Amino acid sequence: xxxxxxxxxxxxxxxxxxxxxxxxxxxxxxxxxxxxxxxxxxxxxxxxxxxxxxxxxxxxxxxxxxxxxxxxxxxxxxxxxxxxxxxxxxxxxxxxxxxxxxxxxxxxxxxxxxxxxxxxxxxxxxxxxxxxxxxxxxxxxxxxxxxxxxxxxxxxxxxxxxxxxxxxxxxxxxxxxxxxxxxxxxxxxxxxxxxxxxxxxxxxxxxxxxxxxxxxxxxxxxxxxxxxxxxxxxxxxxxxxxxxxxxxxxxxxxxxxxxxxxxxxxxxxxxxxxxxxxxxxxxxxxxxxxxxxxxxxxxxxxxxxxxxxxxxxxxxxxxxxxxxxxxxxxxxxxxxxxxxxxxxxxxxxxxxxxxxxxxxxxxxxxxxxxxxxxxxxxxxxxxxxxxxxxxxxxxxxxxxxxxxxxxxxxxxxxxxxxxxxxxxxxxxxxxxxxxxxxxxxxxxxxxxxxxxxxxxxxxxxxxxxxxxxxxxxxxxxxxxxxxxxxxxxxxxxxxxxxxxxxxxxxxxxxxxxxxxxxxxxxxxxxxxxxxxxxxxxxxxxxxxxxxxxxxxxxxxxxxxxxxxxxxxxxxxxxxxxxxxxxxxxxxxxxxxxxxxxxxxxxxxxxxxxxxxxxxxxxxxxxxxxxxxxxxxxxxxxxxxxxxxxxxxxxxxxxxxxxxxxxxxxxxxxxxxxxxxxxxxxxxxxxxxxxxx
Amino acid sequence: xxxxxxxxxxxxxxxxxxxxxxxxxxxxxxxxxxxxxxxxxxxxxxxxxxxxxxxxxxxxxxxxxxxxxxxxxxxxxxxxxxxxxxxxxxxxxxxxxxxxxxxxxxxxxxxxxxxxxxxxxxxxxxxxxxxxxxxxxxxxxxxxxxxxxxxxxxxxxxxxxxxxxxxxxxxxxxxxxxxxxxxxxxxxxxxxxxxxxxxxxxxxxxxxxxxxxxxxxxxxxxxxxxxxxxxxxxxxxxxxxxxxxxxxxxxxxxxx
Numbered sequence: 001x002x003x004x005x006x007x008x009x010x011x012x013x014x015x016x017x018x019x020x021x022x023x024x025x026x027x028x029x030x031x032x033x034x035x036x037x038x039x040x041x042x043x044x045x046x047x048x049x050x051x052x053x054x055x056x057x058x059x060x061x062x063x064x065x066x067x068x069x070x071x072x073x074x075x076x077x078x079x080x081x082x083x084x085x086x087x088x089x090x091x092x093x094x095x096x097x098x099x100x101x102x103x104x105x106x107x108x109x110x111x112x113x114x115x116x117x118x119x120x121x122x123x124x125x126x127x128x129x130x131x132x133x134x135x136x137x138x139x140x141x142x143x144x145x146x147x148x149x150x151x152x153x154x155x156x157x158x159x160x161x162x163x164x165x166x167x168x169x170x171x172x173x174x175x176x177x178x179x180x181x182x183x184x185x186x187x188x189x190x191x192x193x194x195x196x197x198x199x200x201x202x203x204x205x206x207x208x209x210x211x212x213x214x215x216x217x218x219x220x221x222x223x224x225x226x227x228x229x230x231x232x233x234x235x236x237x238x239x240x241x242x243x244x245x246x247x248x249x250x251x252x253x254x255x256x257x258x259x260x261x262x263x264x265x266x267x268x269x270x271x272x273x274x275x276x277x278x279x280x281x282x283x284x285x286x287x288x289x290x291x292x293x294x295x296x297x298x299x300x301x302x303x304x305x306x307x308x309x310x311x312x313x314x315x316x317x318x319x320x321x322x323x324x325x326x327x328x329x330x331x332x333x334x335x336x337x338x339x340x341x342x343x344x345x346x347x348x349x350x351x352x353x354x355x356x357x358x359x360x361x362x363x364x365x366x367x368x369x370x371x372x373x374x375x376x377x378x379x380x381x382x383x384x385x386x387x388x389x390x391x392x393x394x395x396x397x398x399x400x401x402x403x404x405x406x407x408x409x410x411x412x413x414x415x416x417x418x419x420x421x422x423x424x425x426x427x428x429x430x431x432x433x434x435x436x437x438x439x440x441x442x443x444x445x446x447x448x449x450x451x452x453x454x455x456x457x458x459x460x461x462x463x464x465x466x467x468x469x470x471x472x473x474x475x476x477x478x479x480x481x482x483x484x485x486x487x488x489x490x491x492x493x494x495x496x497x498x499x500x501x502x503x504x505x506x507x508x509x510x511x512x513x514x515x516x517x518x519x520x521x522x523x524x525x526x527x528x529x530x531x532x533x534x535x536x537x538x539x540x541x542x543x544x545x546x547x548x549x550x551x552x553x554x555x556x557x558x559x560x561x562x563x564x565x566x567x568x569x570x571x572x573x574x575x576x577x578x579x580x581x582x583x584x585x586x587x588x589x590x591x592x593x594x595x596x597x598x599x600x601x602x603x604x605x606x607x608x609x610x611x612x613x614x615x616x617x618x619x620x621x622x623x624x625x626x627x628x629x630x631x632x633x634x635x636x637x638x639x640x641x642x643x644x645x646x647x648x649x650x651x652x653x654x655x656x657x658x659x660x661x662x663x664x665x666x667x668x669x670x671x672x673x674x675x676x677x678x679x680x681x682x683x684x685x686x687x688x689x690x691x692x
Numbered sequence: 693x694x695x696x697x698x699x700x701x702x703x704x705x706x707x708x709x710x711x712x713x714x715x716x717x718x719x720x721x722x723x724x725x726x727x728x729x730x731x732x733x734x735x736x737x738x739x740x741x742x743x744x745x746x747x748x749x750x751x752x753x754x755x756x757x758x759x760x761x762x763x764x765x766x767x768x769x770x771x772x773x774x775x776x777x778x779x780x781x782x783x784x785x786x787x788x789x790x791x792x793x794x795x796x797x798x799x800x801x802x803x804x805x806x807x808x809x810x811x812x813x814x815x816x817x818x819x820x821x822x823x824x825x826x827x828x829x830x831x832x833x834x835x836x837x838x839x840x841x842x843x844x845x846x847x848x849x850x851x852x853x854x855x856x857x858x859x860x861x862x863x864x865x866x867x868x869x870x871x872x873x874x875x876x877x878x879x880x881x882x883x884x885x886x887x888x889x890x891x892x893x894x895x896x897x898x899x900x901x902x903x904x905x906x907x908x909x910x911x912x913x914x915x916x917x918x919x920x921x922x923x924x925x926x927x928x929x930x931x932x933x934x935x936x937x938x939x940x941x942x943x944x945x946x947x948x
Contacts, residue, residue: 318948343943394936569751570800573807576831577791577800585830586793594790601762604792604814 051127063108063291076113080105083290085115091278096287098247099210099237100361103368106290117281142224144273145172159227162270163189174271177253182270185257194258194265197228203263204229207327208358210237211247213283219252220277223268229254233262234327236358239365241331253278262329295364300373302388312376315346315383323350324362333362337370341386342394346375349382356380585611749929753807755833756781756922757796757824759842759865762814771899773884773911774841774865775812780915781922782810794830795823803926809833817865821872828873838879839922842866843899847885850910852918852941854925854934855881880930882922884914917941 075086077093082101084093095101096116148155164170165183174180185193204218222229237244241264245256248266258265299305321340324330333349340347351359363374363382375383566574580586587607593599758774766772782789787801789810796813809831813823828838842865847853857878860866870877887907889898903911921937928934 314948319946321943321946339939340943340946342939343946344948346948394939395932567802567805569805570802570807573753573800573809573831580793580830581791586791589790589792591790594788596764597762597767598764600792600797601814604762604795604797607792608795 063110064112065108075115078106078290082106082292083109083113083287085117087115087117087281090280092251094213094280094283096283097210097212098251099240099244100208102292102364104292107293108291110288110290114287116283116285116287118284141275143275144224145170156225158225161272162227163193164270171271172273174269174273174276177269180253180269180271180273181255185255185267190257193228193267197226197230197265200226200230202226202230204231206231206233206237206244208236208355208361211244211251213280216252216280217282219248219254219266220274223254223272223277224274227268227272228257229266229268231264231266233264234329236330236361236365238262238329238331239333239362240369262331295360295367296374296376300375300385308375311346311385312378312383315348315375316379318344318346318348318383320348320350320381323352324354326353326355326358330362334366334369337366337372337384338393341370341372341390342392345386345390347372347384347386349384350380351382352380354380748804748806748927750837751806752837753809753831753833754803754837754839754926755809755811755824755828755831756839756841757811757813757820757827759817759820759840759863759869760812761817762812766900768902769900770886770903771817771843773843773886776911777841777882777884777915777918778810778812781919784919794827795819796827798827803923806926808926818868820865821868821870824869825872835873835876835879839882839925840866840869840879841882841884841918843886844883845886845888845895847883847887848945849885849887849907850914851885851944852914852921853883853885853938854921855883856930857881880925882918882925884911884918 077084077086079093081103082095083106084095086093094117144158144161147158147160161170163185165186168183171179171182174182202222204215204222206215219229219231231248233241233244241259241262245259245264248254248264249256252266254266254268256264257267299308303311321336322333324333337347337349349362351362354362359377359380359382363377363384366372366382366384367374370384371387372384373387375385377383577586581588587603589600589603593603756778758776758778760766760772760775761769768776778789781787782799782801785801785803785808787799787808787810789797789799789812791798791800792814795815796811798809798811800807800809802808809827811824811827813820815823824838824840828835842863844853844861844863846861858881859877860870866881873879886899889895917937921934924933924937
């Protein structure tokens with residue numbers, strides 16, 4: 001860009017301006033060696049030039065620095081939102097675009113400021129045609145409340161004003177905006193209006209310039225004929241749809257009744273009269289945009305140049321979070337960028353399909369909306385940094401949070417309940433330790449440190465370690481005979497118990513994973529039972545002797561206990577399972593069969609073929625009635641949770657009820673028309689006669 | 693009864709006499725009726741953070757079904773991640789899957805205090821619905837407690853997502869399940885991302901391929917995270933932590 005010195009130009013600039021040109025004699029010689037610098041069109045230098053091709057229009061744009069006074073020219077104001085035009089008697093200051101004006105103060109102007117509303121004061125020569133002569137025909141003034149009679153021909157369709165609530169008169173003399181709007185619309189009215197206008201072909205399009213000044217007049221001309229104006233927004237303006245709706249309601253005076261993606265439905269008001277609408281002068285020229293401060297600073301605030309370059313190099317490897325298509329709808333872009341900032345401090349957006357100016361515009365909007373700092377626009381991507389004073393918008397994690405694993409460090413750092421959670425994950429890993437991956441090892445290491453703080457001095461971390469190492473062995477041993485765990489259990493119980501001391505009682509629900517008593521899981525059941533006992537017996541304060549004295553008889557007792565004691569919440573499902581096994585619908589496989597999945601499949605096929613047909617088909621019918629009775633059923637299961645007898649009888653009742661219902665429903669279906677109509681052999685006319 | 697217990701201070705202040713809880717009963721008839729009607733709100737304990745000691749949200753059983761193809765030939769292929777996830781859950785919760793019923797391999801157990809059925813349909817993928825539907829009916833599992841675990845090509849490799857309901861996304865197994873449940877789509881799902889087939893590769897060939905080594909690592913971490921998520925879902929239901937999980941998963945590879 002040329003950094004020309006302050007050029008003072010009067011408003012009525014001369015058509016020609018001198019600009020450095022080689023004399024005509026030399027130009028011909030040079031044309032052999034150099035590309036023609038002037039425009040390649042054949043030009044007659046000596047013929048009088050049309051003013052459009054004059055140097056004024058063609059020359060390099062000279063910047064005009066804005067003087068300190070508020071108004072560089074009559075009515076043109078430089079504000080924090082770009083240029084605005086002030087006319088006497090106007091309800092608000094006019095701007096070229098009400099939504100897309102950048103929220104920054106312009107630094108310089110590119111041309112002399114002028115009011116673009118009329119042909120009076122413009123530095124550009126008039127290059128258009130003379131306006132057409134006005135038609136002599138006297139057109140009647142259009143009044144929205146005086147509608148043409150419905151049968152009249154040659155009249156374009158007009159929707160009547162309204163909708164009016166029952167008992168309310170239309171206000172013919174509505175003056176202010178609220179009076180024109182009238183009462184707030186009810187839901188039914190809104191639904192009706194929207195339904196009628198969803199599929200209209202008449203719509204206004206809003207693009208990269210957003211809500212322009214002339215669009216206000218267009219909206220009014222839409223409202224002349226229809227109650228609802230449909231505006232379709234595409235491209236840059238959709239990044240901030242809320243602002244668009246707000247500006248529409250302020251400037252035009254309608255009400256946004258429905259928003260769907262990038263489409264806005266604007267209602268004109270119950271008492272809208274086209275005759276008394278506010279008339280704005282149209283903007284006849286598009287004013288050239290002023291110069292705004294740079295979007296991308298080479299070294300943003302709070303960063304050293306090295307840090308900035310390091311961030312930019314990092315950003316080149318970052319995968320973009322999304323790819324923007326040209327003229328798309330980007331309403332979720334701000335939200336996605338905010339979410340992505342939670343994960344990483346840099347965000348990259350792919351703008352390869354957009355215009356460069358659109359890419360910059362989106363960058364500018366994101367800079368204001370997501371507060372962030374733009375780092376670069378290279379390779380047609382936007383690279384943003386969240387800034388040094390960025391705060392996470394996520395609420396602090398709850399206490400019992402399972403799903404966040406150690407891999408998500410950047411989320412974990414911000415937690416409040418760090419200590420609690422880590423101690424718990426250590427314990428869950430002791431309980432359910434899978435293959436000890438390197439991750440888990442260092443987790444254990446980290447967790448130990450935390451536990452060290454919380455544990456009493458006599459229980460050192462080495463005990464935790466030893467128990468952690470031993471326990472996986474215990475849990476993954478398959479087919480251990482019953483007597484063995486009794487020997488190992490005493491050693492297991494004691495190290496684990498002190499750890500349990502510091503557990504919340506709530507933890508026992510998480511660690512208490514019961515399973516169907518079987519050979520394999522007995523060991524688990526045993527250790528869990530002892531854990532359970534230890535956790536529960538905190539109040540009884542017989543922890544130490546309980547842990548220490550684990551004789552073989554005690555172990556056997558606990559084993560017997562856990563085998564016979566089926567928890568109450570499992571009763572229903574287990575009884576159903578037993579019934580299925582008894583009635584032959586289900587088959588229990590032994591361990592050696594489970595190893596090979598091919599074997600399992602073959603067994604399954606063989607078993608399914610051996611089931612009598614009738615039982616299988618019953619399920620779908622009871623499924624539909626079970627679904628219908630779903631809500632009552634689960635309330636019932638909650639209430640009768642504790643009592644074994646009641647719940648089992650309830651299950652049986654359910655079955656009978658289902659069966660009965662199913663049978664009834666079937667019979668009912670068959671009854672209707674069964675004696676009259678042989679199924680499926682009637683012709684359409686006979687059917688119609690029957691049903692009429 | 694907690695109503696009375698916490699209402700004590702106000703009433704006692706009103707009467708300006710220390711009230712013993714036992715004598716509260718007859719006092720109640722005098723003035724408390726007014727108080728009780730007017731002030732039930734003050735008494736309830738509203739906790740914004742759920743009490744960690746509380747039990748699960750609902751005790752109705754969950755049916756966790758993983759979709760896949762049976763047999764050793766399809767073990768470890770992309771389409772079978774559902775099976776792998778269910779195997780993982782079974783291992784972590786100590787549930788043995790040793791029963792054959794309704795064309796599937798199932799195991800009954802519990803997560804916390806919620807009974808859970810882990811199901812691996814042994815009908816091939818396209819007929820999984822015929823295995824799962826009747827099972828859900830037989831065990832009277834409501835539709836909102838049927839969790840389907842399956843592979844999803846619309847998510848990048850190793851990204852999980854838990855949804856309350858949704859469509860089938862051209863997944864034949866899901867289509868069959870929806871069809872068998874009378875067209876109902878409002879069952880929760882856990883989708884495990886496997887990424888798009890590269891270039892013009894045939895979709896079916898892509899699905900029946902095994903994972904590459906880097907993808908295998910990503911899937912293994914995803915399976916671990918998924919087990920945690922399933923636990924939270926079963927115990928707490930759909931809550932803010934599930935939304936947070938989805939967010940974490942969506943941006944878990946977004947780091948540099």
